[in-house]
Amino acid sequence: MKDRREVRRLTCIVCPLGCEIEVLLDRGPGGDVRVLEVEGAACPRGREWAAREVTDPKRVVITVVPVRGGDPPTVSVKTDRPIPKSRIPEFMRALAGLEVEAPVRVGQVLASGVLDLANVVATRESRSMGRSLGERP
Amino acid sequence: MGVRVVVVGAGVVGASVARVLSRYEGLEVHLVDANPDVGWGVSKANTGIVHGGYDDDPDRFPLRAELCALGNEIWHRWVEELDVPHTWSGALVVALEGDQRRELESLLERGRRNGVPELRIVEREEALAMEPNLTQEVEAALWAPTVGQIHPVRATVAIVENAVDNGVRVHLETEVRGVKVEGGEVRGLETSRGFLEADVVVNAAGLRADELADMAGVEFPRIRPRRGEYWIFDRSAGPKPRRVLFPTPTPTSKGVVVTTEVSGHLMIGPNAEDLPPDAKGDVGNTAKGLEEVWERAGELWPRLPPRRLVIRTFAGLRPEPEGGDFVVGNTEVWGFVNAAGTRSPGLTAAPAIALRVRDALVELGIELREKGEWKATRRDIESTIDLGWRERVERARDDPLRGRVVCRCNLVTEREVLEAIERMRAVGVRTPSIDSVKFRTGATSGTCQGSFCRVRLVELLAREFGVPPWGVTLKGRGSEVGVGDVKVLLRGASTGGEGSEE
Amino acid sequence: MRSRVEGRRDVVVVGGGPAGMAAAARAAEMGLDVLLVDEGRRLGGILPQCIHPGFGVHYLGEELTGPEFAQRLASRVEDAGVDLLLDAHVPEVRWISHAEKGVRVLSPGFSGEVRTGAVIYAAGARERHRFEIGILGDRVAGVYTAGEAQTMMDVYGILPGRRVLVVGSGDVGMIVARRFALEGAEVVGVVEIMPYPGGLTRNVVQCLEDFDIPLLLSHRVVAVRGRGRGRVERAVLVRVDEGLRDVPGTETEVECDTVVVSAGLVPRMEVLRELGALIDQATGGPMVNDRLETTVPGVFAAGNALVINDLVDHAAEQGEQAAEGAAEFLRRGGIPATDWVKLRPGEGVKLTVPQLLSGERDVWVYLRVARPVRNARLSLRGAGKEVRLPVVRPAEMVRVKLMAGEVRRAKVGGREVVAEVYGG
């Protein structure tokens, strides 16, 4: 049997100090991860972050969605909650076909429950473009 | 039945030929170029100087000597007729040591023989009074007041627009691949867009004139590319000279020039580096070449601005014909007329070369009668940056798009961009490219080098040409600004502009 | 939006990014008659293209994306009753007297000169481009500045390329690298000339490590190649030594179709230069006093047009300060004369703002260090002030408050405060 213990080195991102943190962890047979020890963090927030980062790293995903007839022709969006880091590529592919109609308001939900992970919310507006592309409405 | 003349090469020389021939009844003139727009060969990247005509030795290079001096004279008229941005700033050829002074004297003598007026050698004090920032090392200088500067691509565009106005047909993105000759006479051209019948073919193919002559089985000296590199400074950077400053020339080159080019930027260059014959597309910049230019320029102009005020570097290739002289006129194949070997001062000589080509047609027995109606003038796109404040406001009040500034650095408005696009179409541009707008308006060539406005140009070009924005190009097919819409890779499909035929 | 343009103003703000919006809102909230002019078709400056989070933590107390931050400030501008002139370019500001300026505007809707008592110049910055950082080689498509690439992708919806090399590891460079990676492009690397990353550690982790993007320190891109096809095919890199000189024989080539240049920003100074404002070579922006007034009376500066900020919070804060300065200028017919104390960078410090201190008020001093230092000791020599900081980096502006009394100490000494940073 292989040793299931491993040491992960991280650079802390909680504050500008950027502590070099070492996390000793134990990998269960089902892939579950248990944190045994956190070293090198100057503060409790850093310790907490590091533990979470090795067990279940999550990120808010930011991208754009094309807007048909919109000025500008895209809106920026974010997920309304962080999603597991490992699933970001899959999440992005799931959004790739999404296109919405102008106008779009800030805060509008453009897709809900994507991969059962998060809703996608507009962070920028896009107006309906009168007649021709590029002309001011 | 008219005589079909096909001019190969829409550089300044081919354009000039087309314009001159557009004047005559009974000629059907076509202008063909492989590039997406006119003036994108050698004519794109050079110093833009309308030389005086004192450099060229009439014994060794009789055509250069004669056509440069004559070309200078004609350009004085053409810039007015065609509204080409220009300055008649004059030039100083600067001697730094005693034996260079002797060279000035022989330039003066050559100039006299070539019929160049108003040449004079000025002594140190006068040279420094004329150009206070000139090197203190100056011994004497040749003062040549007839020397000027033009914007070479805008000049070519102007000539072609006027030629088109007078009935010339332009075929861009049309590469000539063969010349059909039967019984010692030209019949036509094999091109990437099919066969073009021709009674007369004018070889104005610049760097590739030797290759075109080969296609016709006409003997022609080999053309080697000789690279020249340049630095351009921000408009705010100085000091700038009032006149074009040359060093004393060497046998291979007129040397590194220090000048304020027509749009008001300090520019230094070019050096002269011989490249292998197969390097006719090699217009990249090199550290070595640029350093050489910097050093040479500093010898004339010690107060060069700091490097952080450089906004651009570029390089051009001179088509250097073996033997060194222009090759102009009729050949052993009836109807194949050369207008080539156009090393420097080919830009200056272009209008005079064109007159020689007309004479060659007369020699062939083609009867040339001037048209009753021929339009001599053409107006440029009015540049907002050249207007005073009152005029700017008036224009903007009359036309809202004259009030929408697209390029901030050079104050190019949306109207100017749209007019450029209209004129691109008028000369047959098929592929929307940023460079076509840049050369016609100055947009993207200022302090920020387009980081603000390039995308605005993309938006306008896409709209006017009816293509998706990612299909707009920098300088023709293969230089699309994007590979598709922002999701193209995630969808796993390519909708890139590449390969999408028209 | 319908706005009144004609007529004399108390304040004209040039630039509608975070600094300009904050300035305009603050000035109007103080009861001044304000016109805000911006080139864009909408407010926000560069914020609408900065779609990542990280904006407003200090200024608004919550973390927003760029567009959201812009939206917040834009509503404040509107609520404050600021008149807006968008899609409008200011090529020139004309000096009439110390108390009167003419702001020249070109726009589709209005063109002409707007008379005003004070001007707040918040026109932002431009990006340094390939020619300024010595990238030679071929002039081909596929070379963009970071902001341009962002705008193409995140505003116009154009993907610039498939295989991307980023030049410069500041926050912007790393954030752009992540944007490309997210959209399925391959980011072949981020190249940094310095021996340390230019941006925040947080971005090294979240933008580069998260996406397995290699960071190549102590390297420089010297050329792009792409003969014939008209598109970038390769970039040429070279290693540099501690003196940032190229190490001969270390040239390597990287295949890519896109080179994104993220080599920093330069304040846009054309208008101020023409007006005769003195430019600080260290900041690239105008020299200002502690009211953020330039050396041209009645003309104030804020945001990236004053000094390149890494936090939007600072830019907005400067906008408010400039608005307060302008209000005082209008109230008193000019900023009162005084024997100014000069603030300048010393050992370990690259730049300091503001450059002139009155000693009549507490003042926020912004400074940027020359290299990263842990356990740093920041000394404001002349003012007798010392501050300890756990870590300082060139990427992060240091901001300290200098009390009026501390400045006055320098009035008896050398009439100068020198900012210096030492290791602990």
Ligand SMILES: Cc1cc2nc3c(=O)[nH]c(=O)nc-3n(C[C@H](O)[C@H](O)[C@H](O)COP(=O)(O)OP(=O)(O)OC[C@H]3O[C@@H](n4cnc5c(N)ncnc54)[C@H](O)[C@@H]3O)c2cc1C
């Ligand atoms: C660095 C440098 C500095 C110079 N400085 C000056 C100066 O200051 N003053 C001056 O007077 N002169 C100067 N010159 C010279 C001047 O630029 C040239 O003489 C002039 O531009 C040549 O014009 P052209 O029309 O002959 O060639 P080009 O402009 O190259 O035109 C030829 C055209 O032919 C086309 N073509 C070629 N083969 C084919 C084909 N098979 N099918 C279709 N199309 C084809 C090409 O695409 C090209 O557009 C300089 C040159 C260089 C390189």
